[in-house]
Amino acid sequence: MQVLRLVIDRVKVIIKHTIHFLILYLGSTVTGRAQDVDTILRHRFFITTAFNRVDSRDEQASPLLYYGNGTPLGFGYEYRGDSYRHTLRFSFSVSDVNANSLQPDLQDDPFGRKVFFTNGFLTYSYIRDCAKTPDGTLQYSYGLAFDNVGFLREYKYYGGDLYSAGGEATWEELNMLSPVIRVDYALGSSQKINSILMLPLISLVGRPGYNLMNTNTQIISGNNFHLVLLGGLLGWNYSLTFEQKIWDALVVSALYESRYYRYTRYGWSTSMLIQDIALQLSWRFGL
Amino acid sequence: MKNKYIYISIVFVLSISGCTDLLVGSPPPTTPTAVFDELWHDFDQRYALFDVYNVNWDSLYHIYRPHLTDQTEDSVLAKTIDTLLRNLHDRHIGFYAYTKYKSFSFTYGEGYLDSAIGFDFVKVSSYYLRSTAQSMGFGQIIYGFINDSIGYIYLPTFTEDSGTYGWAGYFGAVLDSLQSAKGLIVDIRGNSGGTQSNFISISSHFFSKTQNVLYNQLRNGAGHEDFSAAEPITISSSGKPYTKPIVLITDRFTVSAGEWFTLAMKLLPNVTHIGDTTSGAFSGRLDRELGNGWVYSMSIEKITNTNGVSYEGKGIPPEITIHLAPHYRVSFSKDTTLDRAIELLSK
Numbered sequence: 223m224q225v226l227r228l229v230i231d232r233v234k235v236i237i238k239h240t241i242h243f244l245i246l247y248l249g250s251t252v253t254g255r256a257q258d259v260d261t262i263l264r265h266r267f268f269i270t271t272a273f274n275r276v277d278s279r280d281e282q283a284s285p286l287l288y289y290g291n292g293t294p295l296g297f298g299y300e301y302r303g304d305s306y307r308h309t310l311r312f313s314f315s316v317s318d319v320n321a322n323s324l325q326p327d328l329q330d331d332p333f334g335r336k337v338f339f340t341n342g343f344l345t346y347s348y349i350r351d352c353a354k355t356p357d358g359t360l361q362y363s364y365g366l367a368f369d370n371v372g373f374l375r376e377y378k379y380y381g382g383d384l385y386s387a388g389g390e391a392t393w394e395e396l397n398m399l400s401p402v403i404r405v406d407y408a409l410g411s412s413q414k415i416n417s418i419l420m421l422p423l424i425s426l427v428g429r430p431g432y433n434l435m436n437t438n439t440q441i442i443s444g445n446n447f448h449l450v451l452l453g454g455l456l457g458w459n460y461s462l463t464f465e466q467k468i469w470d471a472l473v474v475s476a477l478y479e480s481r482y483y484r485y486t487r488y489g490w491s492t493s494m495l496i497q498d499i500a501l502q503l504s505w506r507f508g509l
Numbered sequence: 510m511k512n513k514y515i516y517i518s519i520v521f522v523l524s525i526s527g528c529t530d531l532l533v534g535s536p537p538p539t540t541p542t543a544v545f546d547e548l549w550h551d552f553d554q555r556y557a558l559f560d561v562y563n564v565n566w567d568s569l570y571h572i573y574r575p576h577l578t579d580q581t582e583d584s585v586l587a588k589t590i591d592t593l594l595r596n597l598h599d600r601h602i603g604f605y606a607y608t609k610y611k612s613f614s615f616t617y618g619e620g621y622l623d624s625a626i627g628f629d630f631v632k633v634s635s636y637y638l639r640s641t642a643q644s645m646g647f648g649q650i651i652y653g654f655i656n657d658s659i660g661y662i663y664l665p666t667f668t669e670d671s672g673t674y675g676w677a678g679y680f681g682a683v684l685d686s687l688q689s690a691k692g693l694i695v696d697i698r699g700n701s702g703g704t705q706s707n708f709i710s711i712s713s714h715f716f717s718k719t720q721n722v723l724y725n726q727l728r729n730g731a732g733h734e735d736f737s738a739a740e741p742i743t744i745s746s747s748g749k750p751y752t753k754p755i756v757l758i759t760d761r762f763t764v765s766a767g768e769w770f771t772l773a774m775k776l777l778p779n780v781t782h783i784g785d786t787t788s789g790a791f792s793g794r795l796d797r798e799l800g801n802g803w804v805y806s807m808s809i810e811k812i813t814n815t816n817g818v819s820y821e822g823k824g825i826p827p828e829i830t831i832h833l834a835p836h837y838r839v840s841f842s843k844d845t846t847l848d849r850a851i852e853l854l855s856k
Contacts, residue, residue: 277533285537285547285800289529321802332607333804379796379804380605388806389796431737432729433555433809434795482532488731493533 263470263506264303270296270477272500276317276339280375281490283392283434288337288375290319294498296343305351306365314342335379335389341496343481344370345459347402347420361406367420369459371396371483373494394492395428395447396455396483412467420459422483425450432488450485457483463502475502537800541581544801545574548590557728557736557792557809561822562597566733569596583608587803591615594805598822600764600790603806624761624785624833628698630663633844637661645683646676652683655694659854660687663696664711667703667766677710684714684751692754692854694847695774698784702765705742705793712773713747715755715780720744722773725793726811736811744773755780756850759827764788771825772814781853782827784846789824829853 272294279287296313317339349365373394380388400420407415428447461479468474477500484493537543549570559566573593577586587606591613594602600618607613630651634642638653638661645652651663662683669676687693712722721741729737757774759767759782768787774780792808799805813819831846 277529279534284798286798286802287534287536331802332612333605335798335804377796377798379798431727432735433727484532491534495529495532 263508264301265509266300266302266473266504266506268298268300268475268502268504270294270298270313270500270502272296272313272315272477272479272498274315274317274496274498276315276319276341276494276496278319278339278373278375278492278494280392280492282430282488282492283375283377283390284321286321288319288321288339290317290337290339292317292339292341294500296500307347307349307363309345309347309349311345312343314340316340333380335377337378338376340372340374340376341494342372345420347418349402349404359408361408363402363404363406365402365404367398367400367402367459369396369398369400369420369422371398371481390434392430392434392492393428394483394485395426396422396485397426397428398422398455399424400459414465416461416463416465418459418461418463422455422457423452425455427455427485429485429487429492448487455483455485457481471506473504473506475504476500477502539801540579541577541583541586542574542579544586544799544803545577545590547799548805549574549593551797552807553733554731555728555795555809556597556807557726557811558597558599558821559733561811561819562599564596569593583801584611584613587613587615599792599808600788601792601794601806601808603796604803605805606803618788618790623835626699626760626762628696628760628844628846630665633661633663633696633847637844637847643686646679647673649673649676650679650683652687654687654690655851657689658691659851660690660693661696662687662693664700664767664770666701667707667711667770668701669704669707677707680711680714681747681749684749690753692756693751694756694758694850694854696758696847696850697763697767697770698758698760698846699762700759700764700767700770702767702790704766705769708766708769708773709742709744712744712770714749715751715774715777716744716746717750717752718746720776721815722776723769723815724813724817726813727793728809739813739817742769752779754854756853757782758784758846758850759787759825760785760833760846761788761824764790765794768820768825769812772812772820775825776815781829782825783829783831783850783853784827785830785832786824786826787820789820789822791819791821 274292274294275289276292277289292315294313294315296311298309298311300307300309319337319339345367347365347367349363351361351363353362354360375392378389400422402418402420404416404418409415426447427450431446459481461477463475463477465473465475479498479500481496484491553566573589576589591604594604594617598618602617604615637655641653642651643653644650649666653661655661720743722744723742724739725742726736726739729735757771757780759771763771764787768791771782771787775782791812793810794806795809796804796806811819811821829849831849
């Protein structure tokens with residue numbers, strides 16, 4: 223009972239903080255119009271390097287909770303209009319992971335098992351500015367994103383040879399249409415903070431069939447893809463970015479990014495929590 | 510406002526970081542009863558061949574589960590699970606456990622193979638192929654000439670690893686080098702099975718047109734009778750099919766993809782199948798792990814030939830049976846089955 227109470231308390235705290243956070247995002251009615259260097263140097267290319275932690279469990283493949291670290295690489299492009307922005311981002315990571323239950327880690331596993339996670343993200347978002355505080359320091363925006371996640375888990379139980387038999391693989395392909403809310407806060411003339419939150423509204427979710435042995439045709443057939451409405455796929459894509467302008471054309475950013483997804487089918491849940499600490503270099507230019 | 514915004518952002522980030530267990534889940538229970546229940550339940554939900562081996566899975570639970578408590582030692586738990594799985598005489602089941610002191614590896618079904626291992630490749634190489642013996646495809650394809658008119662290929666496996674990846678791609682070159690022979694012996698005695706892609710790749714060199722060679726049905730639901738519709742496994746021609754007479758040799762240890770290959774080759778009019786009945790383990794194998802890290806495998810599909818006949822648990826009988834009784838001992842210079850194959854191709 224104590225554990226249950228502890229869990230409930232933690233949930234309450236999370237809900238409380240989340241609600242406060244959302245209220246802050248949505249609460250302003252002040253309007254304004256950005257007219258700074260962003261709207262002169264409208265184009266921005268960026269490259270991101272990161273260190274991440276992936277926690278995941280796919281009950282369809284294994285009861286064990288796996289965690290690991292990867293070093294994702296990402297890149298993207300953003301176009302800043304007078305009151306809107308188009309952003310396209312891609313990132314990719316391979317993680318070599320351990321099972322939490324196998325202590326101290328899989329290096330001591332008598333079977334020499336090895337588990338790999340591979341994940342890739344492709345996100346396009348369109349965001350419109352909607353409100354700004356009178357002093358111009360706080361900018362609220364909203365929009366829509368097409369957020370895609372590919373996640374592959376490769377479990378090799380008898381030695382770490384990726385080409386050998388003896389193991390299994392599971393995957394999910396999440397294609398989400400997500401409302402986006404963004405807040406920009408100007409700390410000074412050269413520093414900014416922004417937060418972006420995406421929550422999946424409608425999703426096309428791809429997963430393996432009931433048993434995991436799929437022929438190639440079954441993997442790509444429509445049988446493995448399901449339209450999922452709000453709540454069927456729980457999750458978020460959140461980022462908190464600190465930007466430091468070096469020159470007008472060059473911006474260095476430090477980011478915290480978090481993605482969480484949970485989906486249940488056949489009574490088996492799959493969940494992943496991916497957290498990145500990243501460094502981003504952006505080059506801005508006008509045409 | 511500025512401070513509040515930063516504060517809330519930091520709290521949000523820390524909330525996510527601190528709640529991994531809540532979001533992704535906590536480690537599974539590892540008590541002996543929980544581990545046993547998990548394995549039993551997993552077989553109940555996924556295993557495809559209860560009817561083939563005529564097993565009442567529910568009743569087995571009530572027989573074995575009462576022997577366990579949460580104080581049961583791991584070695585006793587491993588033995589109990591092993592005893593449970595022995596009721597399924599299925600070569601695709603494996604169970605690999607470990608305790609603090611010892612590892613256990615259990616395999617199933619071989620006790621039901623009433624045959625000796627009558628094949629010794631060293632002998633075949635020394636006395637039948639002699640100086641013509643060669644290998645290709647990272648040692649996975651062994652071949653040569655029995656005499657000027659009879660070629661010989663030995664395929665010990667259809668599997669691969671990083672050291673042998675892509676070996677099946679060399680099979681066409683092997684066949685080319687044996688084109689001067691009037692007939693071919695394809696020996697898959699003891700073939701340990703392997704991947705579907707290697708089976709398809711090797712088979713494609715014997716088919717002159719695209720053809721369905723077998724059907725599979727994947728278990729796809731919680732009920733023991735829940736299966737997908739039968740889907741064909743198709744072989745396309747490599748474009749340069751081998752159409753001369755072939756004798757295919759199998760034994761009781763030819764298993765899995767080796768048996769798929771046997772089913773496919775038996776469709777060809779130029780193939781004569783001799784030797785002993787195959788193992789009778791056709792299903793695709795699913796490997797899984799338990800909450801305490803132990804690993805096991807199981808069959809999750811049903812395979813039939815193109816007429817809908819299943820040989821699961823029975824094996825494919827050859828046209829000409831040469832059975833080697835369990836007490837049979839391989840003599841140093843004589844391979845009874847191979848001699849019969851040579852005789853057939855010499856006619």
